[in-house]
Amino acid sequence: MLSYQCACGNPVYFDSSLCLACGSSLGFDPLTDRILPADNARLCSNGARYNVCNWLVPPDSPDDLCLACRLNRTIPDLTRPGNLPLWSRIEAAKRRALRSLVNMGLPLRTLAEDPDAGLAFDIVSHIADPAISTGYLAGVITINLEEADDVHRRISQQQLGESSRTLLGHFHHECGHYVWELAFAPWPPDHPIRAAFRSRFGDESSNYPAALARHYSSGPPHGWESSFISAYASSHPSEDWAETWAHYLHLTEAMETCSHAGIHAHHLSLPLVPIPADAASLPPQLTSAITSDDLPFLAALQRWACLTTVLNEVSLSLGEPRLYPFVISTAVAKKLRLAHHVAGFWGRRPALLI
Ligand SMILES: [Zn+2]
Ligand SMILES: [Zn+2]
Ligand SMILES: [Zn+2]
Structure with missing residues (x-):
């Protein structure tokens, strides 16, 4: 883009x-x-x-x-000083996230038009209503307006020990919960797509409040980096999916941007990062030989890992922290592969251009 x-x-x-x-x-x-x-x-x-x-x-x-704007069910109180610029940043991130879904072919109906599969956004100030927090429930994505305040967001990021916390990431993550409901929830638990999910992410029906409470009291398990894209992803299979989906969109969009600018990883004088081939394979029930994207996916992921090494070094050269503070382990690659499969459900799977 x-x-x-x-x-x-x-x-x-x-x-x-x-x-x-x-x-x-x-x-x-x-x-x-x-x-x-x-x-x-x-x-x-x-x-x-x-x-x-x-x-x-x-x-x-x-x-x-x-x-994008017609999906808003609630917008902030614009008579309150300071809310307009915060809302503007929220909408900018939302449009960027929605562009990805539109380009995949998702119909994006409002919840009023389609109570079963529609989408709505409540953009609410936590100061005006302390009971709200950013999250997803039954087709409604709630976004805390104050997340658009850089100082507020940085403090939350520090408190939660997150390597990345952005408005775009929030939208990608919460849309990930919505996509889960569209892509996985309609199928019975023994369907291959549900089995593929469980073998990669675990049992999403496990006790959610208890898992979140455990995450916030004890933190992520030791060595979480080898299995999860972020510490928060380790809290529960549903959060792991949302984090993985968000990361999948981050990297496909970044690949697209690089490609449009003429940046191609095969021009880089660095060896490709080895990722085992089995990280790219899905059960044969889900893919056919004709439609399988296994090898292009694996190659793109390797080139991406190579390019991010360069981006990190450029960022460090400028005295900034690493631009890409993530590690794609084999387990994470397998999860991203399932996200890539799901991204094709609406007819237009993102091209892995890099
Ligand atoms: Zn002009
Ligand atoms: Zn608009
Ligand atoms: Zn979530």
């Missing part, structure tokens, strides 16, 4: 609402994944009224809101 063009030929970006070369107003069309001139298209009313959205409304839509 991130490689778009204005009609005048100037490079513009996913968040652009103005071309700095020709002065055109721009908007993003989520259905074609293009930046278009906004003059003869309808800008989302959250963009026109509050300047918090650059997406365009489909011409035949009866709505004033774009595909």
Whole structure:
């Protein structure tokens, strides 16, 4: 992503609402994944009224809101000073996360349109309502507005000992819970997709409150890095899936960005990071020889691991912490492989371009 063009030929970006070369107003069309001139298209009313959205409304839509904003069930109290800029950052991260789902072919209906499989966002201030916290329940993603405050988020990150905590990560993670309900929940427990899940992630029906309480009181198990992408993923199989899904989207989007910019890992003068071939295989009931993505997946993961070594070194050269503070173990690669399989359920599996 991130490689778009204005009609005048100037490079513009996913968040652009103005071309700095020709002065055109721009908007993003989520259905074609293009930046278009906004003059003869309808800008989302959250963009026109509050300047918090650059997406365009489909011409035949009866709505004033774009595909992303119409999923909001609750937005923050904008009469409260400071809430507007926080909300703006939340919406920017949400659009980026939703673009991935739209590009996979997910229909993204509102919960009101589809009570069984729809999606809604409640963006609520924890200060206004101390009972709320970021999370997912039955098609509703709740996001704590204060997570958009960098100081608040950094303090939480330090307290929880997380290597990464971002707004985009929150959206990818919570959307992961939603995707689980769409992809796994409809099948009986003995279905191959459920069996593939359990063999990689464990039993998702195990006691969730007890697992979370244990995680917050005792921390992750020793050596969690060899089995999980993050410490939090070790808390419960459901959280492991959401963390894995979030990571899968992070790396496919980063690969896409690199590819658009002409950065290809096979140009790097570093040996490929070895990842065992069995990390890429899925049960034959889930894939056929024709549709299997095993080898391209494995190769992309190896190139990604190689590229992140370079990105980390660049970051350290600039005096910053590692850009990519993660290790993809064999167990994690197997989980990512299942996420890659699920990402194809709606017809358009992300290309692993790197
Ligand atoms: Zn232009
Ligand atoms: Zn919008
Ligand atoms: Zn979660």
